[in-house]
Amino acid sequence: xxxxxxxxxxxxxxxxxxxxxxxxxxxxxxxxxxxxxxxxxxxxxxxxxxxxxxxxxxxxxxxxxxxxxxxxxxxxxxxxxxxxxxxxxxxxxxxxxxxxxxxxxxxxxxxxxxxxxxxxxxxxxxxxxxxxxxxxxxxxxxxxxxxxxxxxxxxxxxxxxxxxxxxxxxxxxxxxxxxxxxxxxxxxxxxxxxxxxxxxxxxxxxxxxxxxxxxxxxxxxxxxxxxxxxxxxxxxxxxxxxxxxxxxxxxxxxxxxxxxxxxxxxxxxxxxxxxxxxxxxxxxxxxxxxxxxxxxxxxxxxxxxxxxxxxxxxxxxxxxxxxxxxxxxxxxxxxxxxxxxxxxxxxxxxxxxxxxxxxxxxxxxxxxxxxxxxxxxxxxxxxxxxxxxxxxxxxxxxxxxxxxxxxxxxxxxxxxxxxxxxxxxxxxxxxxxxxxxxxxxxxxx
Amino acid sequence: xxxxxxxxxxxxxxxxxxxxxxxxxxxxxxxxxxxxxxxxxxxxxxxxxxxxxxxxxxxxxxxxxxxxxxxxxxxxxxxxxxxxxxxxxxxxxxxxxxxxxxxxxxxxxxxxxxxxxxxxxxxxxxxxxxxxxxxxxxxxxxxxxxxxxxxxxxxxxxxxxxxxxxxxxxxxxxxxxx
Numbered sequence: 001x002x003x004x005x006x007x008x009x010x011x012x013x014x015x016x017x018x019x020x021x022x023x024x025x026x027x028x029x030x031x032x033x034x035x036x037x038x039x040x041x042x043x044x045x046x047x048x049x050x051x052x053x054x055x056x057x058x059x060x061x062x063x064x065x066x067x068x069x070x071x072x073x074x075x076x077x078x079x080x081x082x083x084x085x086x087x088x089x090x091x092x093x094x095x096x097x098x099x100x101x102x103x104x105x106x107x108x109x110x111x112x113x114x115x116x117x118x119x120x121x122x123x124x125x126x127x128x129x130x131x132x133x134x135x136x137x138x139x140x141x142x143x144x145x146x147x148x149x150x151x152x153x154x155x156x157x158x159x160x161x162x163x164x165x166x167x168x169x170x171x172x173x174x175x176x177x178x179x180x181x182x183x184x185x186x187x188x189x190x191x192x193x194x195x196x197x198x199x200x201x202x203x204x205x206x207x208x209x210x211x212x213x214x215x216x217x218x219x220x221x222x223x224x225x226x227x228x229x230x231x232x233x234x235x236x237x238x239x240x241x242x243x244x245x246x247x248x249x250x251x252x253x254x255x256x257x258x259x260x261x262x263x264x265x266x267x268x269x270x271x272x273x274x275x276x277x278x279x280x281x282x283x284x285x286x287x288x289x290x291x292x293x294x295x296x297x298x299x300x301x302x303x304x305x306x307x308x309x310x311x312x313x314x315x316x317x318x319x320x321x322x323x324x325x326x327x328x329x330x331x332x333x334x335x336x337x338x339x340x341x342x343x344x345x346x347x348x349x350x351x352x353x354x355x356x357x358x359x360x361x362x363x364x365x366x367x368x369x370x371x372x373x374x375x376x377x378x379x380x381x382x383x384x385x386x387x388x389x390x391x392x393x394x395x396x397x398x399x400x401x402x403x404x405x406x407x408x409x410x411x412x413x414x415x416x417x418x419x420x421x422x423x424x425x426x427x428x429x430x431x432x433x434x435x436x437x438x439x440x441x442x443x444x445x
Numbered sequence: 446x447x448x449x450x451x452x453x454x455x456x457x458x459x460x461x462x463x464x465x466x467x468x469x470x471x472x473x474x475x476x477x478x479x480x481x482x483x484x485x486x487x488x489x490x491x492x493x494x495x496x497x498x499x500x501x502x503x504x505x506x507x508x509x510x511x512x513x514x515x516x517x518x519x520x521x522x523x524x525x526x527x528x529x530x531x532x533x534x535x536x537x538x539x540x541x542x543x544x545x546x547x548x549x550x551x552x553x554x555x556x557x558x559x560x561x562x563x564x565x566x567x568x569x570x571x572x573x574x575x576x577x578x579x580x581x582x583x584x585x586x587x588x589x590x591x592x593x594x595x596x597x598x599x600x601x602x603x604x605x606x607x608x609x610x611x612x613x614x615x616x617x618x619x620x621x622x623x
Contacts, residue, residue: 025539028502032535034597036509041593044586046519049593050573051509054532056597058565101557104543107448118548120454120540122556125446153558154539 019070019158026155029059062152067099070158071123073147075166081331084137084173092145093127100124102150106163108132108142115144123149137172137288138278139334141165171330177293203246210240218242252319252354253298255291256308257333258363258370259284259340263390267407268397278337283389287362288333290387290431294360295329305329308352309336310363310370311343316352345369348377358383360434364390366410371417375424385437386421386428390414446551454541454548458493461537465489468508468530475523476515481507492534497542505531520577528573529566536562 036052039045071094078088094103100123107130108116121128132142143166148159207223220243227239262284263270269279278284295305299321306319307329315336317328346369353359359382363370378384394411397403418428429437469485477485485507491500508527517523536558544550 023539024497024499024501024542025535028505028535028538032502032505034601036506037593037597039509041590041597043513044590045513046576047513047517047521047524048509050519050524050528050569050576051505051512051531053569053572054528054565055505055535057568058532058535058561061561061565102540102543102554104548109448109450109549118545119448119451120544120548120550120554121446121448122551122554124557125553128446128448130448148543150543153536153561154543157543 020067020151020156021158023150023155023157025153026059029055029062029153029155033057033059058153059155062155065099065152067151067156068097070149071095071097071100071103073103073105073145073163075143075145075164078132078166078168080167081169081171082134084134084170087131087133089129090132090143091127091129094149096124096126098124099151100149101152102154103128104148104150104160106144106146115141118146118148134168134170136278136280137170137334139167139169139338142168169331169334171327172288172292172333174296174326174330175289175293177297205244205246207241207243209238210242214242218244250302250304250321251298252304252306252357253294254306254308254319254353254357254359255294255329256310256348256359256361256363257284257287257291257336258346258361258389259309259311259336260343260346261364261366262340263364263366265391265393266395266397267403267410268395268399278340283364283391284337284340286431287389288337290362290389290434291333292326292330294434296326299323299326306354306357307332307336308348308359310346310348310361310373311341312336312339313347313349313352315339319354319357346373348373350377350380353377353380353382358385360385360387362387362389362431364388365414365417365421366390368417371421374421374426378424378426384426385434386418386426387431387434388418388428389431392430446553448551451549451551454544454550457537457541457544457550458496461496461534461541462489462493464530464534464537465492465504468504468527468534471523471526471530472508472511475512475517475521477511481511492538496538501534501538505534520573525573528569532562532565532569 033052033054033056036048037056040048040050040052073092073094076091076093078090082088090107092105092107102120103123103125104118104120105128106115106118107128108114110131110133119128134142143163145163147161147163148157150157207220210219220241223241224235224239227241228235231239233239262279262282264279264282278288291307295307298305302321304319304321305325307315307317309315309332315332317325317332320328346363348359348361359377361370361374361377361384363374363386365371365386365388374384374386394407396407400406421428427437465485466489469482469489472485473482485504488500488504488507491498492504508531512521512523512527515523540558
């Protein structure tokens with residue numbers, strides 16, 4: 001008997017070393033059950049035995065299956081970068097053990113936010129699958145499977161163990177946008193746009209008299225013969241005419257995002273902190289979506305697009321073309337939003353803007369610094385277009401007696417700032433009118 | 446198994462509260478005084494709010510003491526009703542104690558505990574029925590004591606025998622989650 005007791009104590013020690021420990025329920029079942037039965041025997045009251053019997057019997061039944069090694073959940077890997085709106089099935093597998101009755105694991109709800117609540121699932125399930133939906137773009141933790149394993153009747157438990165965080169980058173969605181024609185970059189040699197200067201393109205620019213240096217194959221013989229017939233001197237001086245064509249040049253678009261501020265229509269929420277997250281429906285969210293849409297549209301037609309972060313100049317991307325550039329910009333937008341809100345004043349230097357590029361500045365224009373910055377860039381001779389991202393209708397703080405006054409002051413200042421920009425020759429447009437404005441600007445050029 | 450939300454764990458606390466209420470009503474109907482019922486009420490609140498505490502054990506002990514002293518008798522309705530209630534309270538508190546606030550439960554998780562609950566209740570009912578048909582005055586008291594002690598001894602023996610069995614699984618300490 002003593003050997004068996006020793007063996008029992010060794011098994012208890014082994015269970016303890018594997019991470020199992022008894023709960024209050026184990027104490028209750030053992031002490032309560034045995035105590036009531038013992039009291040019933042001592043006091044000769046059978047009802048105490050009846051009341052203690054279920055506790056004792058259930059504890060004995062629960063402990064009949066010995067616990068083994070603590071099952072360790074294994075989390076299947078999902079891609080680190082996903083598209084906004086996508087979903088995926090995350091599988092968490094754990095070895096089935098007859099002694100393990102419950103697994104409490106923290107998993108996100110299908111339509112919930114964050115890492116979600118703890119779910120109690122049967123230990124015999126073997127694997128748990130949960131559907132993850134990435135609705136909001138940005139970078140964050142979407143899974144942290146904290147877990148606790150419990151034996152029968154939760155008399156023995158192991159844990160809780162904090163799970164490893166799964167960080168994921170959700171790229172901003174690409175909304176199709178009809179792109180407008182960009183003015184060609186003067187320095188460009190090849191590209192998709194018709195340049196104002198003569199060159200080797202396909203579009204006819206003019207028919208003019210032959211000049212030294214013109215190629216013979218450019219001679220328009222029909223016009224030359226007509227001119228010769230009119231003067232009576234075929235191939236005489238002044239009768240030879242050539243067809244002159246437009247040059248084709250590439251265009252560069254620099255998208256400047258103001259990551260210093262992120263405001264929503266409700267003024268009362270402007271000072272709220274949301275764990276450095278981008279506010280859904282805020283100006284930064286709208287700016288990022290607009291930048292993604294513009295970049296996708298112009299890159300699709302072969303233009304070169306770059307990115308400027310007015311809050312953090314080091315996060316900018318030099319202009320380039322192609323699908324990889326769109327991916328680069330979307331990744332960088334997530335990085336910009338992660339570091340948003342820390343810069344005191346905007347930075348828009350001349351070396352950030354290639355010569356001849358069109359610069360779109362997307363900002364809510366809530367301070368004079370950004371207006372001065374844009375005006376200075378326009379004074380350097382760049383084509384700068386200010387895209388106003390402030391929500392069209394601001395909502396005053398209903399709990400403050402000065403709420404409406406504050407709203408009117410903000411709106412008035414904002415209007416004056418935009419008027420000052422217009423007076424300095426900067427086109428100010430709402431977010432949806434960028435393509436039309438570019439078209440208008442091109443005609444003017 | 447696909448997680449689809451399940452039921453909130455607060456429902457388990459609701460069940461605990463209902464069980465505690467039933468125990469309180471049982472005590473009140475069987476001669477418990479106002480003070481005793483008030484103490485049972487406080488313990489019930491503690492059971493619901495802090496299930497991982499001695500409160501459930503104290504409530505079970507209080508209920509057993511009250512019904513024993515009330516003279517209801519071993520086979521009275523108060524005792525017979527209290528047997529499953531006590532067991533249910535023990536089970537609900539045990540499961541609730543391992544769940545944090547806001548947790549959710551897959552109903553399939555209750556399948557095995559409820560099956561074992563039914564088996565336990567069936568075996569206890571059998572014990573009660575056997576005790577009912579055994580003549581009260583003809584068995585020598587020493588024999589009754591020996592029988593009851595043997596029940597407790599058997600329970601202990603089952604635990605000892607089972608726990609001394611060498612573990613069949615790998616004894617390596619769980620590494621960090623892969």
